[in-house]
Every structure is written in C-alpha cells, then in structure tokens.
Amino acid sequence: MWDYSDTVKEHFFNPKNARAMDDADAIGDVGSIQCGDALRLTLKVNAESEVIEDAAFQTFGCGSAIASSSVLTEMIKGKTLDEALKVTNQDIASELDGLPPEKMHCSVMGREALQAAVANYRGEVWKDDHEEGALICKCFAVDAVMIEDTVRANNLRTVEDVTNYTKAGGGCSACHEGIEEILTRVLAETGEAFNARASRQKLHASKEKPPVPGKGMSNLERIKRIERVIEMVRPQLQRDRGDVTLVDVDGDTVFINLVGACSGCQMASLTISGIQQQMMEDLGEFVRVVPVPANHAATTGVTA
Template sequence: MWNYTDKVKEHFFNPKNSGVLDTANAVGEVGSITCGDALRLMLKVDPDTQIIQDAKFQTFGCGSAIASSSALTEMIIGKTVDEALVLTNRDIADYLGGLPPEKMHCSVMGAEALRAAIANYKGEAWEDDHEEGELVCKCFGIDAAMIERAVTVNGLTSLEEVTHYTKAGGSCQTCHEKIEEVLEAVMAKTGILKPAAKHSPTGVVGLDAIQPLAAKPAEPAAAASKLTNVQRMQAIMGAIEAMRPQIQRDGGDVELVDIDGKDIYVRLTGACSGCSQSAGTMMGVQMKLVETLGEFVRVKPASLMPAHAN
C-alpha cells in the first residue's frame, strides 16, 4: 500500500470540485486511458479580471491522481490566469504534503492540464510530444520514444545527459539500466558509439585504461557545510557555465540572474525560450546544481523573481 499523506487521503476520499462545469470557458484535457491517468480540467475565467472564478475536474486514475486534481482546483480558484500559470507540479505535490516518488507524475498531469486549459482559454494550440511507447522512467512518465528522440536530436551520450534533458531516471533511479539500454540502442543505430573514448585514452588497454572513480559524489557533501557565500556563488556559476555548451548546441542558452538563498534564478534564452522542453532544461540545471552544491536548491525562471529583487 502506498504511503499517502493525510492530505492526499482527504482529497481522494472527499474530492473537492469534482464533476462537470457547465459554465466553463477553458478546458484542458491530458492523459489517456492507456496510460492509466487522464484528467479533464474545466475553468471559468472572468474575461475582464482574468480571475479563475470556478474550476472543476474529472479524473480517471489512481488515488493520488484524483487527489492531485482536487488539490489543483483548490489552488487555482481565485487566482488570475497568470498567477495560476506559475504553479508547478512541485507546488501541487507540496500542497498535498508530498507524493510518493512513483506518483509524482500525477502532479505533473495536474500541472499539464492547467497549462492546457489556459492555452485553450487564450486560444493557443497546446502541443505535447508525449507518445506511446514502453514506459522507462516511471517517476516522470517518460517513455522510450521520448528518450530516443532526446538522444537522437541532442546527440546525448550519457545517462546523466538523458536525465538532464528528459528528467528520466532523475528520481528513484531504478530505471538507469533501461535508459542505458535505450541509449546504447540509439547510439548503435546512429553510429555514435564512442562514449568510452571519452573515458579512456585510445589504444590503451589493461589496467592503464581503468581510471580511478572520480571522488565527485563525496565532495559536495563535505563541501556543503564549508562553502562561504562567495565559494557557493562561484560553484553555482561554474556549474551553469559547464552546462552552457550543451544547451548552446540546441541553439539556446542559460544565464544566471540571481541567487536568493535556496532560490536560483536563471534566464533561458535563444531556442530555449518558449521551447516545450524548457521545463526539462530547468530541471536539468536544478539537478546539476543540487549535485554540485550537495544541498537542495530550486531553479526558477528569472520571470518569477520577486519585484523588489531588481
């Protein structure tokens, strides 16, 4: 049995705002019965004030999917469309007191439905490239097809890169073997079979080829308590600098704007702005920083900076 919080149970057993909203002027529909999760979010937005006056949902899914939908409606009623757009799946999960890692995709579905509904309200086309395929990363609901595409398009060669680009494998890490299989398959197909060359000098075999494991993972933990503010800032700048070539390869760029405690504001530019993968890129930056600093930080777009900060 899943370890659901009381808040999740409350929203599952007595969901708020379930049913059909006849007066809706914005509808977002995501998921599919094949996936086992589907959500229709209906909003009534006041065209003058842009305030979401009412919201209702219909959900096909497990306990946490229903709870996430219910929580979402409670969170957005009374907010303006722009205020609502700021909400992330993490906010939904936090509102519920957390979700089991395997269930985080339920909160993602909520956030996706919200975006779809608002796009519908604004008359924009909502597109998502999620396709059917063997599910690889269960935490984030990433299938083999999506990983293949990311690997092919971006020329990814390592598990770490796949995680940064797609989120796959970034949570419970149990799917790493499967991701590597997909990676190997794509690389074999495209002929980029050279990841090993990176690690060992060509032509060297035997013991010489075995390089000591980088002491990296141990470092950040030790450093976490010792970093001065200046060192921490330099570490963040260094990590972002290291990620830039990868992002620039896609015609985008990332720039550090401000550091406010655990909130790190960055700006995605070039091809990144408006790209459907930008959330994944932000997540990738965040994971890199968490790894580098050995502490939890949150990467946010500069557009979310509090007004007084600038």
C-alpha cells in the first residue's frame, strides 16, 4: 500500500465538498473512466467580484485522486478566479503533506479541473496540452512522454543529458535502463544509434579536467561572472518552485543559498554540482560550491 500522509487519508476518508452541485456557475470535467480517474469540479462564482463562493467535486479514482479533489475545493473557496488559477499542482500536493511520485498526476488532474472550470465560466475552451506516459523515474516522477519529447526537442544523446534536462535518472539511478531504451528508440527515428560509451567518456572527461586558474581576471569581473551563472540557473529552479542566491565568495569556495523546493530536495546535490560545473566552465578555474543558510558569513568560518 502507498505511504499516504495523514492529511491524504483524512481527505480520503472524510472528503470535503463531495457532492453534485445542481446550480453550478462553472463545471470542469477532466479524465475519463477508461483512464481510471475522472474529476468533475463545480463552482459557485460571484458575478461581481469573481470570488469562488462554493466549490464541490465528484471523483472516480483512487485515494489520492479523491484527496486531491477534496483539498482543492477547500483551497480555492474564497479566492477570486484569478487567484485560484495561481494554485499549482505542487500547491495541492503540499497542502496534502506530499503525494507519492506515482500519484503526482492526481494533483495535476486537480489543477486541470480548475483550469477547465474557469475556462467554462469564462466561455473559453480549455486545451489539455498534457499527455501522460508510463512513469520512468520514480524519484522525480518523470514519465516516458516527457523524456521522449525532451530528447527530441533538444537532441539529447546520453542518460546524463536526460538527467540534466528532466531530472529523470538523477536519483537512485534504477531507471537508467528505461532511459537508455527511450534514447535508443528516439535516436533510431533519425537513424542514429545510442552509444552508452559516449555518456561514460563525457563523465570521465569532466572529472579529469585539470583545474585552470582564472588568470588575469579582476575580483570584480570574477564575482560578476559567478553572479551571471547564478542568474542563468535561477529560472530553471524557479520553475520547480525553488530558488538560489549568491551568499559569498571566499577564494575558490562559492557559498550559495538554496530555498523553496530545492532545499531538502533529493536533487539538491545534483543541482549544486550542476551549478559548480557551469561556474568552472565559465571561470576557467576550479571552484567549490557550498550550500549555506542565507545569513551565513563565509569569512568567519574559513579563516584560521
């Protein structure tokens, strides 16, 4: 059985707002009985203020689908439609104290039902742009369709590339066989053969690259470059509801602060090594990236 949080169980066993709403102003239907989960979200909306005065749901689905629907209705009541649209699937999952990676799609379905309901209220047609494939990476809940699309769009060649672009394979590494299969299949479409050695050579190369000190660079120029690398990676982290800021630089040590979804994430170490790699390439010298709390004063710890 899944390791559901107590909040998920509470919302499953005692769902809130589970009923048909006959006089709904907005209806959002997503999913289908064939797929194994379907959700109807119904809203009562104040015509003047666009505030959601009441929300109800009916769900055909598993424990987490019912819990996600239930918590969503509670989250959006009292919000305006525009405020409600800012609720992400991550917000739904967080409000439930987390969902197993295999079950994240239940929170996605909740968000889609909300988008569909708002579109219905505004007389628009909501487009589902999201196709779901078989779950490949269980650590970071990345499915096959996502990996395939990313491989095609970015001409990826190696498992390492896939990890850098999608996170898939960055955790326990048990899915590397599955990622290799996808790479083999997608590369074959253009007549190319997947080469597992390319990946390994690249890994070795990056490890064995001798550190080249950044010669002739002023301190100011150096810190500006470090800042530029940080700015470059921020949008990617922010998409995952995280962020990074530069705290201090001391010799070859760069102190950064990871916040939001990044801190405590299994990926944190991978994120840090990615930033470190980019900085080394940009500066042409060896640096060590160390995560610290935001108020950390680097100089107090490292002198002496």
